[in-house]
Every structure is written in structure tokens, then in C-alpha cells.
Amino acid sequence: MSAPAPPSPAPYRGRFAPSPTGPLHLGSLLAALGSWLLARHAGGQWLVRIEDLDPPREIAGAAAAQLRTLAAFGLESDLPVLRQSERGAVYRAALDRLLAGGEAFACHCSRSDLAAEGGIHRRCMAAARRPDPAIRLRVLPFTVLGFDDAIQGRVVQDLGSEVGDFVLRRTDGCWAYQLAVVVDDAAQGITEVVRGADLLDSTPRQILLQRALGLPTPHYAHLPLLVDADGRKLSKSLAALPVDADDPLPALRAVWRALGQAPEALAGAGSVAAALQAAQRAFVPAAIPHLPQPAPLAATHNTDTADPV
Incomplete structure (x- = not known):
């Protein structure tokens, strides 16, 4: 057969x-x-x-x-x-999934809190809680990710050291580009x-983020x-x-x-x-x-x- x-x-x-x-x-x-x-x-x-x-x-x-x-x-x-x-409810649902699974977390750090780390968030250092925390995706140390770009060739990035935990929803309540683009492309x-x-x-x-949400990765x-x-x-x-x-x-x-x-x-x-x-x-x-x-x-x-x- x-x-x-x-x-x-x-x-x-x-x-x-x-x-x-x-x-x-x-x-x-x-x-x-x-x-x-x-x-x-x-x-x-x-x-x-x-x-x-x-x-x-x-x-x-x-x-x-x-x-x-x-x-x-x-x-x-x-x-x-x-x-x-017009798609806030869709982004909210995706964010709730990440929060429920522990992949995302509320962050009370300010820019001044992160200044000593070069603006890269690797751990929360806020001295006090904020009424309007950001929501970040948790990026583990030594997270290295590569992909093949059809024009630029092979691209590799150490997300743990170069990017850190990145924002999904800002402190002003606006949705971050990274979350919205991933949800909408899918x-x-x-x-x-x-x-x-x-x-x-x-x-x-x-x-x-696509992997965390179980979404397909485009070319x-x-x-x-x-x-x-x-x-x-x-x-x-x-x-x-x-x-x-x-x-x-x-x-x-x-x-x-x-x-x-x-x-x-x-x-x-x-x-x-x-x-x-x-x-x-x-x-x-x-x-x-x-x-x-x-x-x-x-x-x-x-x-x-x-x-x-």
C-alpha cells in the first residue's frame, strides 16, 4: 500500500x-x-x-x-x-493564551530600570508595581533562532542576549507590532x-512568537x-x-x-x-x-x- x-x-x-x-x-x-x-x-x-x-x-x-x-x-x-x-479582541485572545501558558508576563519595569542592561529586559528590576504594566514575551537565555531569507540569505539571532523579553502590549495599552503582525499574517x-x-x-x-502561539511560519x-x-x-x-x-x-x-x-x-x-x-x-x-x-x-x-x- x-x-x-x-x-x-x-x-x-x-x-x-x-x-x-x-x-x-x-x-x-x-x-x-x-x-x-x-x-x-x-x-x-x-x-x-x-x-x-x-x-x-x-x-x-x-x-x-x-x-x-x-x-x-x-x-x-x-x-x-x-x-x-479593528482587531483588538483577536490580539487580546492571543495574549491571554500566552499569559495562561506562562510564555508572557506582566512587566513593571521602566526605561530607567532597564538602562543598566542597555535597554534589554532579561529580568524584572522594577522597584514598584505600575498601574499600567507592559506585557512581555518570555525569552529564555541562549535562545538562538535562524531562518533563510529569500533575498538576504541566512540570518541568525541570539534573542536571549540581543533582544531579551520583548513587549506584546505597551504600557499605554497599545498592541505591539510584533504580536499584531504575527496574529494577522496567520x-x-x-x-x-x-x-x-x-x-x-x-x-x-x-x-x-509564531511557535509560542502554534502558528505557521511563512517564508x-x-x-x-x-x-x-x-x-x-x-x-x-x-x-x-x-x-x-x-x-x-x-x-x-x-x-x-x-x-x-x-x-x-x-x-x-x-x-x-x-x-x-x-x-x-x-x-x-x-x-x-x-x-x-x-x-x-x-x-x-x-x-x-x-x-x-
Whole structure:
């Protein structure tokens, strides 16, 4: 009798998940286009999620503006847009599971308490209890975790010494990014997380949290960052001007080149739709660089809006 066939892998499903802290800049567009191209290359779905978990940093109307900008570039979600601000009960249920199992705990430490440890929490040192403790995931000493990134290669992190117990819910009651992203990637059936290399360092934490919650671990691909002339990440730079949604082709061609793709492939495209069709035909995933790329500022325009994401 033959052995049963192994289960078929889940269909490819990727996502782009901006925070509504301002308009999209070229670095945001690179992450959106890169994740969209990889999803289309695999014949899969591409979703958009609004990660609106940090009200003090959010700009009114930014989420709607981001979605309009994505639409101007021909990048629209294949399924309804998910908003993290509406999912508190789901995160609460996940946190309760971790607390009940002892993987998470209430922490009364302040930043000054942790200063002697370089800001890394390895044990609680608070002199007094707080009315609003944070909730942290317990990270045991010598917890070393590695994964293979499709673009950046092998990544290994000693979570015990480099990260320590990390926050799942902040003292102000806001949900931490690490918990929300893990819960939502699983809930949305995300099989491929394609995002900027600035989040590479967060991935081992997310994998550890997936294991603690019994959730599947997707594949990861971290795209190159766009940097200014001084080598700073674009979103931290004065060069991070918003992309021009009224004239999208220059920015589209710019991030296409930054993804390591042949410039001539989009040269004859006279519309966004034509450019995306040409991009799908010519896209070579193996050509995506892993090193930071210089930002082409000519593809942006000035504005009076708040700092971009």
C-alpha cells in the first residue's frame, strides 16, 4: 500500500502593510511593488493591510491617502483591506493564551530600570508595581533562532542576549507590532512576507512568537532599502518626499530599477497598466539586490504634508 501523498502547499499569498503615519515615499513604493511582483510571478494573491496600531504617530486621513496612492500605481488589494485598529479582541485572545501558558508576563519595569542592561529586559528590576504594566514575551537565555531569507540569505539571532523579553502590549495599552503582525499574517493566510530589510531584525522575534502561539511560519524575503546620499534609510531622511500619484510612471520606473530589473523593460510603457504588464513579463526575482540602493529623488515631489512613512 502506497504512502499518502503529502499535503499540497498553501497557495501563494503576500501582503503590503503600511502604517498611516504619512504619505507613501519611494521606499514604501519599492516594498509595495516588490511584494506585488513576487505575488504575481507566483500566480498568487496580494493583500493590503493598514497597520494602524499607534494613534499618537498616525496622521488623520493618511490611510485613505495611502490607498489612493497605491490605486494610482495600479496596486490594489485582491481582498478587502484589513485594519489592525479593528482587531483588538483577536490580539487580546492571543495574549491571554500566552499569559495562561506562562510564555508572557506582566512587566513593571521602566526605561530607567532597564538602562543598566542597555535597554534589554532579561529580568524584572522594577522597584514598584505600575498601574499600567507592559506585557512581555518570555525569552529564555541562549535562545538562538535562524531562518533563510529569500533575498538576504541566512540570518541568525541570539534573542536571549540581543533582544531579551520583548513587549506584546505597551504600557499605554497599545498592541505591539510584533504580536499584531504575527496574529494577522496567520489569520490572513500569508505564506510569503515580503518587506523592507529594516524589518529583518524583527523576524526572529516573530518566528519565536509564531511557535509560542502554534502558528505557521511563512517564508520571508526582505527587499533592499532605499537610502539617501548619506546612507540613511529613506524614511529617516529629508529626502523622503512623497511619490507623485498624479504622475506615477517616473516613480514606478525608479523603484523597478532599484529592484535590480532591466530599465528598458518599462521604457516604452505609456501608462501604469502597460508598465505593470511589462513588469510582470520581464520580472526576474533572482536579480533583486540585497544591498541598500540609492534613492532617485527625481521621482518624488514636494508637499506640505506630514512626515512620510
